[in-house]
Amino acid sequence: MSVAVETVGLTKRYGDLVAVQELNLRLNTGEVFGMLGPNGSGKTTTILMLLGLTEPTAGTARVLGWDPTRQPLQVKRRVGYLPDSVGFYDELTAWENLRYTAALNGLPSTEANRRIGEVLERMGLQDVAHRKVGTFSRGMKQRLGLADVLLKQPQVAILDEPTLGLDPEAALEFLALIRSLKRDGLTVLLASHLLHQVQSVCDRVGLFHRGRMVLEGTVDELRERVLGGAYRIHVQARGAEVERALREVPGVVRVTRTDGDTYRVEARVDCRAEIARRVVASGELLALSVDRPGLDEVYARYFQQLEAESGGAA
Amino acid sequence: MSTQVAQSGAQAVARREGSPWTGLWAVVYKELADHLTGIRMQILETLMLLTAVGTVYAATQSIRQTIGEDPFLFLRLFTTAREPLPSFVGFLGFLIPLTAIALGFDAINGEYSRRTLSRVLSQPIYRDALILGKFLAGLATLAITLVALWVVVTGMGLFVLGLPPGGEEVARGLLFLVATLAYAGIWMGLSMLFSAIFRQPATSAMTAIAVWLLFAVFWDMLAALISQALRPTQYGGVAEELAQARLQLLLARFSPNTLYAETVIALLNPAVRSLGPVLITQLEGAVLGTPLPLGQSLLIVWPQFTALVAVVILLFAATYVLFQRQEVRA
Numbered sequence: 320m321s322v323a324v325e326t327v328g329l330t331k332r333y334g335d336l337v338a339v340q341e342l343n344l345r346l347n348t349g350e351v352f353g354m355l356g357p358n359g360s361g362k363t364t365t366i367l368m369l370l371g372l373t374e375p376t377a378g379t380a381r382v383l384g385w386d387p388t389r390q391p392l393q394v395k396r397r398v399g400y401l402p403d404s405v406g407f408y409d410e411l412t413a414w415e416n417l418r419y420t421a422a423l424n425g426l427p428s429t430e431a432n433r434r435i436g437e438v439l440e441r442m443g444l445q446d447v448a449h450r451k452v453g454t455f456s457r458g459m460k461q462r463l464g465l466a467d468v469l470l471k472q473p474q475v476a477i478l479d480e481p482t483l484g485l486d487p488e489a490a491l492e493f494l495a496l497i498r499s500l501k502r503d504g505l506t507v508l509l510a511s512h513l514l515h516q517v518q519s520v521c522d523r524v525g526l527f528h529r530g531r532m533v534l535e536g537t538v539d540e541l542r543e544r545v546l547g548g549a550y551r552i553h554v555q556a557r558g559a560e561v562e563r564a565l566r567e568v569p570g571v572v573r574v575t576r577t578d579g580d581t582y583r584v585e586a587r588v589d590c591r592a593e594i595a596r597r598v599v600a601s602g603e604l605l606a607l608s609v610d611r612p613g614l615d616e617v618y619a620r621y622f623q624q625l626e627a628e629s630g631g632a633a
Numbered sequence: 634m635s636t637q638v639a640q641s642g643a644q645a646v647a648r649r650e651g652s653p654w655t656g657l658w659a660v661v662y663k664e665l666a667d668h669l670t671g672i673r674m675q676i677l678e679t680l681m682l683l684t685a686v687g688t689v690y691a692a693t694q695s696i697r698q699t700i701g702e703d704p705f706l707f708l709r710l711f712t713t714a715r716e717p718l719p720s721f722v723g724f725l726g727f728l729i730p731l732t733a734i735a736l737g738f739d740a741i742n743g744e745y746s747r748r749t750l751s752r753v754l755s756q757p758i759y760r761d762a763l764i765l766g767k768f769l770a771g772l773a774t775l776a777i778t779l780v781a782l783w784v785v786v787t788g789m790g791l792f793v794l795g796l797p798p799g800g801e802e803v804a805r806g807l808l809f810l811v812a813t814l815a816y817a818g819i820w821m822g823l824s825m826l827f828s829a830i831f832r833q834p835a836t837s838a839m840t841a842i843a844v845w846l847l848f849a850v851f852w853d854m855l856a857a858l859i860s861q862a863l864r865p866t867q868y869g870g871v872a873e874e875l876a877q878a879r880l881q882l883l884l885a886r887f888s889p890n891t892l893y894a895e896t897v898i899a900l901l902n903p904a905v906r907s908l909g910p911v912l913i914t915q916l917e918g919a920v921l922g923t924p925l926p927l928g929q930s931l932l933i934v935w936p937q938f939t940a941l942v943a944v945v946i947l948l949f950a951a952t953y954v955l956f957q958r959q960e961v962r963a
Binding site: 363367370372373389390391392393395396398399400401402404405406407408409410419420422423424425464467471 | 749756758960962
């Protein structure tokens with residue numbers, strides 16, 4: 320599998336403040352990678368370095384084989400960037416705004432018009448193409464932003480906080496559009512602090528904290544690593560032997576009795592069928608449900624653990 | 634040459650690849666279209682056109698009444714004032730800075746506040762192209778406006794006076810146009826510089842207007858005060874008065890308004906032979922009131938003219954460096 324984006328020891332300091340520290344990032348071609356973490360954890364700075372808009376203090380980056388610091392034009396020709404809360408020229412229409420982008424990319428006029436029509440239609444904006452962007456809603460602007468990214472037919476799309484400020488429905492629509500980019504074979508780098516929203520579209524994620532990428536892997540891997548069990552199964556059952564029976568189920572990591580008849584089972588695998596079988600054998604099964612903890616919980620738990628460790632060490 | 638522009642960063646600066654002017658014309662066309670269609674410019678252009686028509690009409694009226702013989706009658710169109718209206722040049726001195734400031738005050742901070750900067754800079758262009766494109770588009774807008782005004786004035790002259798301008802008058806008129814463009818460039822460069830310094834467009838506009846007011850209203854007073862304080866005339870001698878006058882002139886020439894006024898006077902009035910204090914002994918043998926040839930007039934204002942152009946370049950260079958060092962994120 321070829322590598323689309325790679326950074327080695329990438330570091331950015333602003334005076335004493337370390338914005339990004341020793342980042343080793345690797346994006347394979349065609350995958351959706353999520354850079355997740357709270358505001359100020361170094362996501363946007365990383366993106367700006369990948370685009371050659373900010374110079375790294377140390378380390379190197381390669382985007383599609385080009386060095387963004389020295390060959391930014393080559394990089395920017397092939398990489399589309401949707402900035403955090405993207406802005407347009409309000410007094411121009413959607414079409415005119417995209418015409419400017421096309422001109423900056425050196426597209427000839429006929430080709431530009433064809434592509435603008437295409438991307439606007441794909442984003443569902445063809446009816447408002449000749450309306451001034453000043454009248455657009457946040458969701459429409461965000462879709463226009465994605466149209467702007469797609470206009471240059473990039474190989475890599477970098478999206479910064481793409482769902483921020485969108486209502487839940489618009490956010491879901493937007494995530495579906497991001498999935499469609501992956502189907503087109505684009506490599507997508509996604510930065511967001513809305514972990515629960517974007518986890519569903521990411522092949523792999525990296526969790527950022529204070530300029531460092533502290534965890535990296537698929538969502539399932541992280542869940543496994545941090546929470547131990549990746550599945551949380553709620554069991555409601557009567558019978559004295561139920562708790563012991565639950566513990567003996569293969570794959571179960573922890574069983575806690577929450578109150579009376581209900582138990583919380585953490586398991587590495589989805590072992591609901593086995594649980595059901597054993598509970599029925601030893602008692603009375605009343606209810607059984609599973610919930611998979613989201614990345615929010617993974618993130619929160621990881622830092623609880625980290626704090627506990629450092630507290631213990633001190 | 635320009636590929637070596639230094640950017641901030643502790644690292645040794647690596648050479649950038651690709652032309653810094655990629656996309657320059659796209660920026661120029663877009664900005665030019667914005668300026669020419671923007672309501673802001675349309676208002677100012679209308680205002681300028683009205684004043685041009687008004688003042689030149691008044692000038693033609695008074696020219697018809699008073700001056701019978703003048704080899705440079707056409708140039709009087711620009712400079713003749715008739716109560717209560719000032720001359721065309723006088724009006725221009727007010728309107729040009731205003732227009733130029735309006736063109737530049739939100740050039741850079743406007744991109745930040747509209748959150749368009751990072752999107753534009755993520756296109757395959759360097760910042761060099763963006764800043765130079767904005768500057769060139771501003772200058773082009775000013776040039777278009779000024780040429781249009783110039784043509785209106787000349788046309789009115791032809792129409793009302795029924796007199797075609799001579800070759801030298803046209804040459805002087807065109808040089809006046811170039812000098813005005815340089816003067817306008819100063820105010821645009823200044824307001825663009827402020828737009829790079831201040832985050833709020835309102836702040837940069839107000840600061841630019843404050844600087845203009847300083848030079849338009851207070852600078853001459855300050856120059857007079859300072860020169861009187863530093864070179865007082867205690868004994869009333871000629872040497873003392875001359876020293877004071879020279880210092881005052883020197884100080885006054887730090888103002889672009891003074892430089893422009895002097896340039897315009899010498900260009901539009903061929904009879905002007907000196908811009909500084911002149912001693913009676915220096916006038917020996919001079920035939921007062923006779924016009925100078927164009928070359929000699931040009932020679933008189935060459936320092937002023939060079940200074941105007943130099944200030945434009947300096948202001949642009951400062952803006953350029955400042956913008957290159959700015960973070961893309963607001």
